[in-house]
Amino acid sequence: MAIPVSWGTIKSLLIFFGPMLLPKAIGYYRTLRAGPAAQGLQIRRLSPKVARTLYALAITVLVYLAISLPFFAPENLFVRTQSRLQIPTDVLFTRLTALRPENALTESDQALRARFVNLESRLLYLQFGPDVLADCPFCNSDDPHSYFYYALPALLAPHLLNLVALSAATTNWLAGREGPRWRTTVVMTSIVVAALDVYIVHSYNYQANSRAMRLPDLDLHYWDMRTYRAVALALVNATFAALLYLSATNRAFATPPDPAERVEAATRALLLTKSKLNAVGIIKNTSIRDEDLRHRVEAYWTHEGRLMREVMEEREVIEGVNDALENRINIDAISRDAESYATNMLPRAQEDAQVVGQQVVG
Structure with missing residues (x-):
């Protein structure tokens, strides 16, 4: 039977545990949000593999939620006929x-x-459902455990099917590199949920319904557990989908790339920079070696210099520059910044080259 929990009890628990759990929950959430940034990782888009896996998981969640509806549940004879448990069989x-x-x-x-x-058979009917009671060839009400043994495969079947689906969803072929990291968590969670389901069904006190004299007093254990089982499987799949989405987009549970990937990225960046420098060098050499291009470059810069001198000699420009120099721009600070940048530019470039070299070697 379900244990009623009053709203006063819930409020008392929230008042007692809230001040302790809320700051920890906020801190844990902030740690998860700041984790990728602290590791130098950026939010990324979902890969096609992960997106397809998330769509498949969403479909399974919707299917489980639909199965949990009373419309798809097996018929309950007592509810259908609005009869109490002690009604004569013929009636x-x-x-x-x-x-x-x-x-x-x-x-x-x-x-x-x-x-x-x-009455014993009717009590077992409420515990194990109509299929077990009608189809079991060796079950006997004198041995209630025989019904549990017969119901056990059907009880574990949805858990096993869901475990197979989650195992497929955590393969590298379907979910990419983000899937296998959650396989252990998914398998252990599925095993725990299945074990809890079996324990609840096995330890259920079916004799409690013998004291129910009216239909509303009956505990429809089989039908309730069927709903809870489907909702639990939907929650497991939805939770895994959320974890997969967070890790695949680097929003949480992000892991930095391994050394091989970092070496590959550094090498790729160096090759790209080298190709750009080579292209610039080729263009510069071509423009210098070709007489026509060289004359065009010289003519451009001669014209540019003459044009800028003419502009700077205009009265309005001179007054604007003087006003900026006197009232808006700290020319000394700009000079110091330029000198500092020019002094440190070459050593910093050398240090960056050394760091990249160490990454490649390491």
């Missing part, structure tokens, strides 16, 4: 026959009618 199935099209009962209904010979 129960007479009501059910009146609700069936053409007043016909299915083979499952006939099997359940043969099983409903005592």
Whole structure:
């Protein structure tokens, strides 16, 4: 039976644990947000592989949520006929026959009618559902555990199918390099959820329904667990999709590239810079060696110098420059900055070259 929790109890727990957990949660969130920036990583776009995996996970989440709806659940005879648990078997199935099209009962209904010979069978029906009670060939109400053994494969089937789907979603072929890092977490979480599901079903006290005299007092354990199971699987898949999205975009749980990737990136940057310098050198040599181009370059800079001198000799320009120099620009500070930049430019370039060289060698 579900344990009711009052709103007062929830508020008391929030008041007691809130001041301790809220600062830790905020700090953990800030650490996750600042992690990629602290490691020098930038937010990146989703790769096509990760995007396809996220779409597939979203579909599984929607499927599980749809399965959890009562529309897709097996029929409950007592709810369908609005009957209490202690109703005589003939009366129960007479009501059910009146609700069936053409007043016909299915083979499952006939099997359940043969099983409903005592209250124990009805209690087990509420615990394990109609399929187990109708189809089990070796089960007996004198041995309730036999129903659990027969129900166990069907109980584990959705967990195993979901584990197979998550294992496929964490492969390098489907999710890229971000998928395998979550495989252990996903497998362990799936095992824990499955074990918890089996434990709850096995440890359920089905005898508690024997004291329920009205239909609203019944604990429909099988139907409730079916809903909780589907919602739990949807939460597992949604959580994995969120973790995969955060790690794939470097928003959280980001890992810096390994040394081989850093060496490759540094080498690629050096080759790109070298190719640009070579291109500039080729263009400069071509313009100098070609007489026509050389004359054009000299003519351009001669014209540019003459034009700038004419502009700077205009009265309005001279007054504007003087006003800026006197009132707006600290020429001494600019001179110091220029001198400092010119002094440190060559040593910094040498240090950067040494760092890149160390990365490549290391």
